[in-house]
Amino acid sequence: MTPFEWNFPTKLTYGPGRISEVGEIAKAYGKKAMVATYAKGSPLDPVIDTVEASLLEAGLEVVVFTGIEPNPRAQTIDKAIEMFKAEECDLVIALGGGSVIDGSKYISATAFSGGNAWDYVVLGDRVPREYTGAFPIISIPTISAAGSECNAGGVITNAETNEKSFSRSPYRIPKVAIVDPEVLASVPMRLTQDSCVDIFSHLIEHYLSSDAESEFADRQTEGMILCLKENFAKIIENLDDLEVRGQLALCSIFGWSGIQALGRMGCIPMHSIEMPLSGIYDLPHGRGMVVVIPAYLEHMADAKPHRWAKLARRCFDVTEQDDLKAAKLLSVKVTEWLKETGAYLTLSDVGIPDDKFEQMADDVVRMFPGPIPQSTPGARPVTKDDIVAIYELCK
Template structure:
């Protein structure tokens, strides 16, 4: 196990009705003028924005709404939010929505306190010295952005999807009421769960040894996702299943499963170019990339893939031929993705093999490679994209 420092300053308020107390919680943290950032009309039609606004106003806070966040949030809308924050002297941002809304709020928080262009942070040209505080009311179990220090934004110029990480943008608190996820459509529910699974997988496949505890934590989260997603799809109103998924999303990405171990993140980088170019759901793109990545790198550590197969997917261990077990685990994972309605090939997300050179050119290859479990060069990345093209489409 490697040395590590772990801190999780985000305060979680979990359960029914917790969104009705956001006003007092923001006021106690010094907020007075609050940007309410959200996505489409569903948060308005459901009455959630009204309840949140009423809570803020009861606490004596001024409110400034800004909706319209799209999936794969755009830099242009972030700039609109930064302009509004500066104009209205906003001192606190409340994100009401899922990962895209929270990511957009984090980027606004970066830019509102900075004199230059917020994209400087993504280009590595600036380091934040101060940001506006961000909190969230979560409406979908998925990205884990409510507890993470990461934001992912798509720059319209070139449709480049990039991430930025800083402890300064980790939300100060997160409201997590599973009831708010009950109306999430099945495809978005499954896509969110795939994103959670990917967050664990990026940590699980590691070259670090002596990490049995975090291996078991990773496996527990993956087993929970495997169990609860079919339950939720069959019975959308199942509160306990929704609650377990929502909590799994936070545990998957607050890094408790990743401490003391090398992490990979190649699959996320490969997927970002898919959703940047085709505007597919992030989880859907990951469902296409992850099995292809697994097939490509499996030989690097057959034992770890066999462990994944046995502990997570219940495959029988073939001690004479562990590679058979490893492949069975990948097949079981792909079957699960299809079972919950996820795409598993380029064709399923209307991606085209002839676009692979464009995807490769857009990849951000730090030190000319991606990932850590297996360091992938441009040729490796192209091979993984081509494997994803040739995977059997979902039935």
């Protein structure tokens, strides 16, 4: 195992109806809250009203910022930062999916530290600005996908350049996550399918990319994948099943918390390859991962066949004893699973043409450079040619 440090500072408040407690929880962290959320006019509107009422009843002042996009724009977040400072807020309530929660992390930390949101992201050889602190965040997830409600990461898009990137900072880890399955039950079928695949993508990224061995991390990851598969099958039969929504929420939270990678932290090549899809075409991130995962698993099977084979055997019932043959079966089994759940999609299914593959591959290796020129980190250095080939397999 490689050396590591890990903690889990976010307090989890779980249970049906617990969103009504946000006011009592929030008053321990601030006096004037910005509720950051999506645009009004969606099924989430009554939830926004519930949150605002709870905060007011607890004695907090409230400012509501609506309009954070599914792929949050840095320009939108900068407007929220301006409002946060002008209104002299001291707390952010992030009400939404990973996009809203990620955007809220940039609001809280950039308002505290100065500058613009895009100053802090990873971008090629540029040295990103460093945060000096952040205002407290309380996260209320409306979908289980990225686990953003309990971690330090955050992804945003520059609408002027069509670039999508990320940053991490322990300052931005939410103080409390209110996980209410009644809120999560409002997620429709297609978004539920996309979100389950997004959880899967987080679970397998480090598992397949690290050179280190950690049986503890492997067993944690495999257990969550099996739990995800079992509950994915259940939730598509009954979207209102609160118990299943809760199980998926835990897979989401702990699948990207670091506990699934203790002793073998790796890298996130599939996410890097997906980012141009949502950066250029505004494809929802989870849907982009649906498209990318099977192709990546097929193209990269020979990079670390013993790791591909281990996952195939333990989570997808592969019995083949030859590692390379078993590794090549992983993409086959994952594709079968995605089709069984109705989640499987290709680039043509989501309306993305094949005329920008070279440009998208250039963006990946420029923004997230790997150990050799014209590559990004992966199970082995993923070259520009590899990325183009993966996009071709996505068609």
